[in-house]
Each structure stands twice: as structure tokens, then as C-alpha cells.
Amino acid sequence: MKPLRIAMSPRQRLRRAIIFASFLLFPLTLTYFSPVVILQGAIKGAVTASAITFVALFLSGLLFGRGFCGWVCPGAGLQEPLAAVNPDAVTSQVAGKVKWVLWIPWLMAILTCYGLAVATNPAGLRLEPDFMMKAWVGIDRPMMFIPYFTVLALIVWQALALGRRGFCHSLCWMAPFLILGTRAGERLGLPQLRLAAESASCDACASCTRACPMSLPVADMAARGDMRHPECVLCGECADVCPKRAIFLGFRASNANKP
Numbered sequence: 001m002k003p004l005r006i007a008m009s010p011r012q013r014l015r016r017a018i019i020f021a022s023f024l025l026f027p028l029t030l031t032y033f034s035p036v037v038i039l040q041g042a043i044k045g046a047v048t049a050s051a052i053t054f055v056a057l058f059l060s061g062l063l064f065g066r067g068f069c070g071w072v073c074p075g076a077g078l079q080e081p082l083a084a085v086n087p088d089a090v091t092s093q094v095a096g097k098v099k100w101v102l103w104i105p106w107l108m109a110i111l112t113c114y115g116l117a118v119a120t121n122p123a124g125l126r127l128e129p130d131f132m133m134k135a136w137v138g139i140d141r142p143m144m145f146i147p148y149f150t151v152l153a154l155i156v157w158q159a160l161a162l163g164r165r166g167f168c169h170s171l172c173w174m175a176p177f178l179i180l181g182t183r184a185g186e187r188l189g190l191p192q193l194r195l196a197a198e199s200a201s202c203d204a205c206a207s208c209t210r211a212c213p214m215s216l217p218v219a220d221m222a223a224r225g226d227m228r229h230p231e232c233v234l235c236g237e238c239a240d241v242c243p244k245r246a247i248f249l250g251f252r253a254s255n256a257n258k259p
Contacts, residue, residue, distance in 0.1 A: 087163070
């Protein structure tokens with residue numbers, strides 16, 4: 001009997017290995033991505049590991065766009081296998097707005113708490129990246145399994161209810177940092193990791209659209225020669241499945257939409 005082989009480009013093998021490894025390490029890194037710990041730290045005037053992480057995500061967006069979402073995010077390592085259970089495309093326009101409705105007041109609460117902490121404490125904020133952690137590990141006591149499994153349940157629920165990477169579209173609190181970082185990089189004219197397309201080579205087979213884990217209309221984007229989309233995670237799936245090699249992933253100027 002021949003061994004089962006899944007057709008996949010070397011780039012996608014590497015990418016999926018990385019995000020799966022990131023998911024396996026999520027029990028260790030949970031606190032670094034926690035939307036609750038940063039708020040608890042802000043109340044006490046502590047700059048936590050999650051605060052540092054979210055600032056780093058914004059800064060990474062300046063050059064790498066949403067590459068973190070496609071290549072590193074632990075949630076991606078859980079959601080992409082779930083696409084085999086619900087492979088439906090996420091077409092709801094409301095889903096993409098939900099995360100902003102939740103993110104804006106959450107961020108305002110954090111900034112307000114930090115502002116009050118500075119106003120009431122002459123010493124200002126204190127750097128405390130190990131806030132609520134022991135030995136720099138996310139799950140360092142049994143009670144931490146409660147938020148861990150709560151986050152997993154949210155991810156699984158959205159991926160199964162909405163379709164491919166449903167959590168990324170609807171509830172992810174990290175995506176807005178990356179989206180805003182990407183837009184800031186574009187405004188600054190920085191070279192960024194981005195997709196580009198050679199429209200003349202595209203034969204509209206729509207292989208790219210079917211392969212996109214974020215359910216984006218990639219074929220339409222390629223046809224008009226503009227591959228920019230706030231929900232694109234720069235995974236490169238579309239480029240790797242294109243039979244005409246009309247789509248490319250790489251660094252280019254922010255105003256360049258063609259190779």
C-alpha cells in the first residue's frame with residue numbers, strides 16, 4: 001500500500017508546520033496573547049507581556065502585514081484543520097465588523113486604565129512582563145486551564161459555525177492591531193510583505209479563491225491587479241495553487257500591486 005501523500009508546496013508544508021507547532025505551544029504562550037491580563041495589568045499600572053505582544057504585533061504589521069496571522073498565530077494551527085469539518089467560505093459582512101465592535105471599547109478601557117494609573121502614581125507605569133505568570137509560562141497552575149479551554153472553545157465554535165477561519169473574521173482581538181499596522185506601513189510608504197498579481201497571466205480558473213483560508217475573492221482581486229485586502233493573512237496559498245503562477249508573495253513597495 002502506498003503511503004498517503006497530501007499535495008502541498010514546500011512553502012505550505014513549512015507554514016503549516018509552524019502554525020501547528022505554535023498551537024501546541026499555546027499552553028505556554030497563553031498569557032502573552034491574553035486580552036484579559038493586559039486589562040488587569042493596566043488597572044494596576046503594569047505593562048504586561050500581552051501589552052508588549054500587542055504593540056509588537058502592530059509594529060510587525062508595518063512591514064509584514066498580517067503575516068503573523070498566516071504564519072505564526074496559534075489560533076491558525078487549530079482553525080485550519082477544522083476547515084476539513086466546515087470548509088464553507090465566510091461570506092457574512094457582519095462577522096468582519098464584530099471584532100471591531102468588541103476591540104474598540106476594549107482598547108479604550110485599557111488606555112483609560114493606563115492613563116489613570118499614570119495620573120495617580122507619580123512613578124508612572126512599571127514594566128512587569130511576568131505579571132500573573134510564574135517562570136514565564138502561561139499555564140502555571142490548574143486554574144489557568146479555564147481561560148485556556150475557554151479560548152479554544154471560542155475558536156472552535158466560530159470555525160465550525162461560520163466556516164474557514166471564522167474566529168479570525170469575527171472575534172480575534174489581535175487582528176485589528178495587525179490591520180492598523182499594515183495601513184500605517186502603507187501610509188508611511190514602507191516596503192511590505194504583500195501579494196501581487198500579473199493580471200494578464202490569470203485565466204480566471206478561481207483555484208486561488210477556493211484555496212484561500214480566509215474566503216477572499218482572490219480571483220477577482222487578481223483580475224483587477226489589486227491584491228490588497230484587510231483580511232488577507234499572506235499565507236501564500238493562492239500563489240502556490242495558481243497553475244499560471246500569476247500570483248506572487250514577497251516584499252514590495254506599498255504602491256506596487258504587480259510583480
